[in-house]
Amino acid sequence: MAHSTSLTPGEQAKQIRYRDARSSGAYDDIWKSVGKCVFCDLRDKYVFFEENGIVMTVSLYAYIDGHFMIVPRRHIRSIKELTQAEWDTIRKFTYIAKKLIKEVYGISGMQLVQKDGANAQSTVDQHLHFHCVPFDAPDLAVWNYRKLKHTPLENAELYRTAHKKIAKLSTKFDQKYKKPSGLRIVCDLIIINEKDEILFEERVDWAKFAPDYITIPGGGIDDFSETLEVELAREVAEEIGIGIDPRAITLVSSLVEIAPALATTHHLYAGHKPQNRSLRNTYVLTGFDSATPLTPGDDCESTLWVPRGEVANHPRISDGLKWSIQSLKL
Ligand SMILES: [Zn+2]
Structure with missing residues (x-):
């Protein structure tokens, strides 16, 4: 790429290390030495669009070429903390993302991935972010299917038995986190x-x-x-x-x-x-x-x-x- 030719050999080597970290196993070690919040400290050179405190930034440790992230500048952990304006911007960026990946990488599919919490194997689970992952073949998301205990009707019934919990959470969200739309x-x-x-x-x-x-x-x-x-x-x-x-x-x-x-x-x-x-x-x-x-x-x-x-x-x-x-x- 033309841009890379302006880098020093050391800088270029660092870029290669980022590129290969996932497959070399280096990625797992890198996280042991990171002390601060990496998404509070995004580097401008990787950010390629920003509106209303929401950025689009390439992933340093991409799953696939073209993988990027939608990240709020504010250090917030959960979707519930987003303002209505931030949420609207994320919605717009998700729309842009799919078309952008098609335009730049020629891949017409995209997976939007938000790993909620450390148990979902999010490395940075304290700062909300959404992965926009180009999807052209199922190799990046090989789902394994577990032996099921329940039929579809039984699963629906199980969730329905929790209707009081759903109503309670719905009320709690409205009281604590709902932001008025509009002014x-x-x-x-x-x-x-x-x-x-x-x-x-x-x-x-x-x-x-x-x-x-x-x-x-x-x-x-x-x-x-x-x-x-x-x-x-x-x-x-x-x-x-x-x-x-x-x-x-x-x-x-x-x-x-x-x-x-x-x-x-x-x-x-x-x-x-x-x-x-x-x-x-x-x-x-x-x-x-x-x-x-x-x-x-x-x-x-x-x-x-x-x-x-x-x-x-x-x-x-x-x-x-x-x-x-x-x-x-x-
Ligand atoms: Zn942060």
């Missing part, structure tokens, strides 16, 4: 006291953003059975322990923004921002008595008052929120 709706509240100060929150560690912004009370709305104002009042009660009258607040701004990214996932630092757009409605409550006791809760660690005049140059307030506060006609 997420976020409502938050500017609370101003008699000294013209605005109430901000320091967020608890697991809910901190990158950068580490202070925020105002509020959050994502999941329940639309009542007005947004009522839902926002409920959020405010959870975060700072005060009851507000939903009719006493006024809409200040309504804008679509890229939601700030959380600084961490459950597993590791994840600096790549998922492209999560939100519709953010910001309301205001004026004349709040600064002597009112506040009780931080939920994702609020503590509260602080910031004079309104200091907001514009405050380094820990997001641009979107500054814009909303400056839109106040008071």
